[in-house]
Structures are given as C-alpha cells and as structure tokens.
Amino acid sequence: xxxxxxGKRPASIHYTELSGSAAVEYHICQECAQxxxxxxxxxxxxxxxxxxxxxxxxxxxxxxxxxxxxxxxxACGETYAEFRESGRIGCGExxxxxxxxxxxxxxxxxxxxxxxxxxxxxxxxxxxxPKSDLARLREELRRALxxxxxxxxxxxxxxxxxxxxxxxxx
Amino acid sequence: MSTEREKARQPGxxxxxxxxxxxxxxxxxxxxxSAGIVLSSRVRLARNLQGVPFGxxxxxxxxxxxxxxxxxxxxxxxxxxxxxxxxxSSLSEIDRHLLVERYLISRDLAAESGSRGVIVGxxxxxxxxxxxEDHLRLQGIASGYQIEAAWRAVDRLDEELSRRLGYxxxxxxxxxxxxxxxxxxxxxASVLVHLPALVLTKEIGRVLHGVSQVxxxxxxxxxxxxxxxxxxFQVSSQATLGLAxxxxxxxxxxxxxxxxxxxxxxxxxxxxxxxxxIEDKVFRSYGIxxxxxxxxxxxxxxxxxxxxxxxQLDLVGSxxxxxxNRMLILTQPAHMQRTIRGGxxxxxxxQKRAEIVRALLAPDPSTN
Numbered sequence: 001x002x003x004x005x006x007g008k009r010p011a012s013i014h015y016t017e018l019s020g021s022a023a024v025e026y027h028i029c030q031e032c033a034q035x036x037x038x039x040x041x042x043x044x045x046x047x048x049x050x051x052x053x054x055x056x057x058x059x060x061x062x063x064x065x066x067x068x069x070x071x072x073x074x075a076c077g078e079t080y081a082e083f084r085e086s087g088r089i090g091c092g093e094x095x096x097x098x099x100x101x102x103x104x105x106x107x108x109x110x111x112x113x114x115x116x117x118x119x120x121x122x123x124x125x126x127x128x129x130p131k132s133d134l135a136r137l138r139e140e141l142r143r144a145l146x147x148x149x150x151x152x153x154x155x156x157x158x159x160x161x162x163x164x165x166x167x168x169x170x
Numbered sequence: 171m172s173t174e175r176e177k178a179r180q181p182g183x184x185x186x187x188x189x190x191x192x193x194x195x196x197x198x199x200x201x202x203x204s205a206g207i208v209l210s211s212r213v214r215l216a217r218n219l220q221g222v223p224f225g226x227x228x229x230x231x232x233x234x235x236x237x238x239x240x241x242x243x244x245x246x247x248x249x250x251x252x253x254x255x256x257x258x259s260s261l262s263e264i265d266r267h268l269l270v271e272r273y274l275i276s277r278d279l280a281a282e283s284g285s286r287g288v289i290v291g292x293x294x295x296x297x298x299x300x301x302x303e304d305h306l307r308l309q310g311i312a313s314g315y316q317i318e319a320a321w322r323a324v325d326r327l328d329e330e331l332s333r334r335l336g337y338x339x340x341x342x343x344x345x346x347x348x349x350x351x352x353x354x355x356x357x358x359a360s361v362l363v364h365l366p367a368l369v370l371t372k373e374i375g376r377v378l379h380g381v382s383q384v385x386x387x388x389x390x391x392x393x394x395x396x397x398x399x400x401x402x403f404q405v406s407s408q409a410t411l412g413l414a415x416x417x418x419x420x421x422x423x424x425x426x427x428x429x430x431x432x433x434x435x436x437x438x439x440x441x442x443x444x445x446x447x448i449e450d451k452v453f454r455s456y457g458i459x460x461x462x463x464x465x466x467x468x469x470x471x472x473x474x475x476x477x478x479x480x481x482q483l484d485l486v487g488s489x490x491x492x493x494x495n496r497m498l499i500l501t502q503p504a505h506m507q508r509t510i511r512g513g514x515x516x517x518x519x520x521q522k523r524a525e526i527v528r529a530l531l532a533p534d535p536s537t538n
Contacts, residue, residue: 001375011375027379050350076223088303091223092338092346095353102350106343109351111385112412115344117355118325120332123339135342139412 003029050087050105073097114139134163182254186290187265190272191508194499195294200491202314206482207430209362209402209495211317212273213324213419216347216356217306220336224348225303233285236305243334244289244298249327252292259285264511267504273311275299296327303348304356306331315426317359321419344411351408355415359422360406362391363429366479367436369401370448377432381405381425400471400498405429437483452480456489460531462524470501470527489531497530 003011004027011027069081078090080098089095095102106113114135137160144152197210218224219239222232244250258266258275266280275288279302286301299307308331310324338346344354352358368374378388391402405425407418440448455476459465478494480486499505501523510522517525 001379027382076227078227086226087350088226088348089224089346089350090227092218092220092340095340095343095346105350106353106411110354110409110411112409113343114412115340115342115354116412117344117357117410117414118328119341120337120339120345121329122333122336123341143412 001027003027003032005029005032050109051084068101071098071101112139116140134160137163183256186254186256187268187508190268191505192500194496195272197293197295197311197313198492198495198499199313200493200495202312202316204430205314205491206478207364207433208315208426209364210273210311210313211315211320211359211361211426212309212311213317213320213357213359214310215308215324215328215345216304216352217308217328217331217335217345218338218347219305220338222305224305225301226348228301228305230284233301237285237287237300239335240298240300240306240331241289243331246334247327247330249296249323249330250289250291250298253289253296255287255289257285257287259283259287264504264507268508271499271502271504273309276302276307278302296323298327298331304352306335315361315430317361317419317423317426321359321415325415352410354409354411355413355418357410357415357418358406358408359419360404361422361426363403363405363426363433364401364475364478365403365429365433366401366475367433367440367482371436371439373432373436377429378403381429384421384425385409386422386425399468400475402475437479441483448479448483449485451476452483452485456480456486456531459527462527464518464520465524465527466520467501467503467506467523470497470523474498488533493530497527501526 001011003009006029009029009031011029069079069084071080072078073090073094074097075093076090078094080101083089083094083098089098103113116136116139137156141153141156141160144150144156200206200209202208202211219236222228222236228236241255244253244255256269258269258279261269266275269275269288270277270280272294274290274294274297276299279286279288279299282302284301286299288300289298291297295311297309299309308324308327310320310322310327312320312323340346345356347353347356365374365377368377381388385408386405387408388403388405391399391404405422407422409418413421455473459470459473459477474494474497477486477489478491481489481491481494500509503519506519506523509526510517510519
C-alpha cells in the first residue's frame with residue numbers, strides 16, 4: 001500500500017483517528033509523518049504527538065483559548081499552555097485541574113473517558129462510590145448499545161436503576 | 171543519595187551485563203507456541219507515585235526518592251526475587267544500548283540524563299523501568315505467542331508493588347500518566363511478529379490494514395534507516411481508556427491468531443506456486459550465513475529472515491527458531507561492541523559477527 005500523502009513510498013504507519021462516531025484511517029510513510037509532524041520519531045520509535053492532536057482539535061474561540069492557557073495546576077504549577085506545548089502532564093493533580101479541558105482530548109484519543117480496568121489493590125473510593133459506578137455502568141451501556149447486545153443492555157439498565165436507588169438519586 | 175549510587179555499583183550489575191552480552195534472555199529461547207512466527211509477547215504498564223511530579227517536572231531529589239521507594243518495594247515483591255537494579259545514569263553508552271537491544275530500556279531512557287534505572291528480574295522476563303516519562307514502567311515479556319502469560323506475570327508484579335507504593339490513580343480516569351495517550355490502564359500489549367510470506371505474496375498491506383481497523387497499531391521494526399527490516403512487525407494495543415485489561419489482551423490474542431493463520435496460508439501458497447524460487451532464496455541465505463567472513467547486522471537481519479521462513483516451511487529442519495533468535499540478539503551493534511571489547515583488538519566488528527553467525531549454524535559447534 002502506498003503512502004496517502006506522497007503516493008510514492010510504501011505506507012508503514014497505519015492508524016485510525018476517532019472523532020465522535022466517525023473513524024478516519026490514515027496510511028502514511030515514516031518520512032511524511034515526520035515531515036508533517038504527525039508523529040514524533042526518535043530512533044524509529046513512533047509516538048502519537050499530543051500537541052498536534054490538541055492543535056487539530058476544533059476547540060474554543062481565540063478569547064476562550066487565551067483564558068484557558070492560564071489555567072494552572074495548584075500542585076505542580078504546570079499551566080494548560082505548557083501542557084499544550086509539550087503534550088506532557090505535570091503531575092497527578094493536573095488531571096483534576098485540567099479535567100474539563102482534557103475530557104474532549106481523551107475521548108478523541110481513546111474513544112472513551114471512563115476507566116474500565118483494574119484498581120490499585122489498596123484503593124478505597126474516597127467519595128461515595130455509586131456515582132462513579134453509575135458512570136461506569138452508563139459507559140458499559142453505551143458500549144452494549146453500540147454492539148447491539150440488547151440482552152446485556154437490559155441487564156445493565158436494571159443495575160443502573162438499582163445503583164440509583166442505593167445512592168438515593170432519583 | 172550517594173548511598174544509592176554505591177548500591178547501584180553492586181557486583182550484580184557487572185555480572186548481569188557480562189552475561190547479557192554472551193547469552194540471550196529466557197524469553198528469546200524460541201520455545202513458546204508459534205514461536206517461528208511470533209517472536210515475543212510483551213505487556214507494559216505505566217504507573218506513577220502519588221504526590222510526586224511526573225518525569226519531566228520531577229526534581230533530582232524527587233527522582234532519587236522514586237528510585238529508593240521502588241527498590242524497597244521490589245525487594246519485597248516475590249515476582250522480583252533475585253532481581254538486579256541497574257543504575258542507567260552510571261552506565262557507558264554501549265551498556266545503555268545493550269539494555270535497549272534487550273528491550274529492557276527505551277531509547278528515550280538511554281538518551282536522557284538524571285537519576286534513572288531499571289530493575290531486571292531473574293530471567294529478564296519481568297522488569298521495572300524507573301524515571302522515564304512515567305515513574306514506573308512495568309514490563310512482562312514471554313517467548314512466542316503467550317500474550318496472556320505476559321499479562322498475568324506483569325499483573326501479579328503490579329499487585330505486589332501497589333501494596334507498597336501509593337499509585338497516582340483516579341476512579342474516573344484510572345492510572346494517571348505523563349502522556350494522556352496512556353492514562354487509564356496504562357497498558358500497552360504487543361507482539362513482535364515475523365511475516366515474510368505475507369510480504370512475499372504482497373498480502374501484507376491488506377492484512378495490516380485490517381489490523382489497523384480494529385484499533386491496533388502496526389509498525390515495522392526499523393534498523394538505523396527507515397526501511398522495514400527482516401519482515402518484522404510490532405502489533406500493539408492503543409487505547410487505554412474504556413476497555414478493561416483482559417478485553418484488550420483478548421483483542422490482541424485474536425488479531426495475532428489471525429496474523430499467524432494468514433502467514434501460514436501465505437507460506438503454503440508460496441510452496442505451491444513458487445517452490446523452486448523460495449527454496450533458492452532460503453538456501454542461498456543459509457549458504458551465505460554458514461560461510462560468511464565479514465557481515466553487517468542489517469545483512470544478518472535480512473538473510474536470517476529468509477532462513478527463518480525456511481525453518482517455518484520445514485525446508486531446513488536442522489535450524490531452530492531459538493538459534494535464529496540468538497543470532498539476532500547477539501549480533502546487534504552494542505552486543506557486538508561489548509563482545510569485542512574483551513577480545514582480540516585486530517578483528518573488526520563485522521568479522522566477529524561473521525564468526526558468531528558461523529558458529530551458531532555449524533552442524534557441530536566444535537568443527538567450523
């Protein structure tokens with residue numbers, strides 16, 4: 001398969017970009033990827049460049065953008081502007097400080113914003129758990145709907161109802 | 171702080187590096203399932219300690235603290251019994267590259283400065299990279315098509331360490347990492363596959379395209395240039411949010427099985443439609459490797475790929491996957507430099523490489 005950009009060299013990087021429900025596929029060669037700055041290559045090691053993803057995101061107006069740039073993490077002092085520049089988060093607290101700004105990025109990268117994997121063995125949920133359980137169940141419901149597993153949907157819906165009652169929510 | 175440095179120079183490091191330059195790790199033995207096509211299965215987990223800034227923002231004393239806490243925790247972890255801590259910041263450039271060639275540290279970690287290291291488990295199957303962009307990168311690696319085994323081993327190590335280290339974690343976003351592309355499970359599961367028949371039948375584009383459509387990334391194994399070398403491809407999981415680890419592991423297992431089946435089918439097609447050409451390619455490569463006197467690592471890579479195909483298709487029964495893995499690992503540049511350092515100064519690296527290759531393929535190692 002030839003590179004979609006230069007049409008000459010064989011494509012060696014294949015990736016799918018998710019935006020909302022649409023998936024766009026790219027097949028490009030290493031040289032073009034480097035040239036276009038789509039990936040950062042160091043000694044053949046290819047990484048998705050977060051700053052470029054950020055730049056590519058249809059985000060806020062210039063004025064909003066300027067005010068976002070000054071959001072700062074109270075723990076390590078990293079600003080959102082610095083994160084945009086480097087693509088690297090400063091510390092665990094940054095995730096709370098930049099939460100609203102990170103959410104669309106995480107959805108774009110992973111197609112989800114809810115952790116569904118393991119927890120540390122000593123983890124004790126600090127806040128009342130039902131809310132995050134609910135979020136987890138809703139995410140699961142969304143996925144079951146996507147794969148049209150209606151039996152599973154009904155099951156999850158029952159569990160959501162129960163979790164809602166337990167937490168006193170209506 | 172200075173005591174940390176002293177501890178790093180404990181005899182374990184020297185002995186470990188010495189052994190590495192002579193012997194491949196257990197996971198390179200080529201004895202796992204489908205080991206002719208799948209060289210290795212690897213799972214890594216990114217973890218950070220709570221309350222300490224991540225890699226790029228951590229001060230030197232914070233990095234030292236991460237190292238000290240991790241080493242203490244690792245001494246109590248059953249999975250890391252008999253492990254050695256290697257202080258990467260005190261190593262020569264050759265030894266850092268030796269660790270890169272062993273898949274124990276990343277090129278980034280080799281090139282960076284500051285306190286950093288790697289805890290190497292007894293047979294190199296488990297390791298913990300300390301102070302890369304994340305505080306910890308736990309790695310499990312197994313021979314052949316054993317993704318599940320690699321995952322189980324690294325999962326167990328993670329449990330052991332998390333009992334002693336407070337990880338940065340949020341219930342909404344999982345394990346918090348320096349790069350948002352890793353947040354959540356922090357997991358990347360990958361296989362290194364050899365797909366020469368698919369390349370020769372020109373089916374590779376179609377097959378890899380399919381792989382990329384199910385959310386996995388594929389990249390060619392690159393040498394110093396940008397050309398894909400030796401028909402090796404690395405297939406790895408990408409997303410770390412929204413899917414639990416076992417689901418991701420299953421995805422990769424399924425896709426890898428698909429790759430194995432396709433490669434085997436392509437091999438059958440080659441034997442049916444072009445047996446003479448394939449035999450010629452395999453045996454010419456075998457001949458050069460058996461009798462060469464001067465050879466570059468790129469040439470070893472490409473000729474041993476043809477020989478590996480021959481072994482896979484049962485054309486050269488005496489050549490085992492383990493021998494070819496050994497050849498690939500031990501003839502890499504840093505491995506070679508270390509081997510030569512101890513020996514005859516008059517012999518060039520490419521000459522020494524040819525010697526090693528011939529010895530590995532000699533019918534009886536005593537006669538060459």
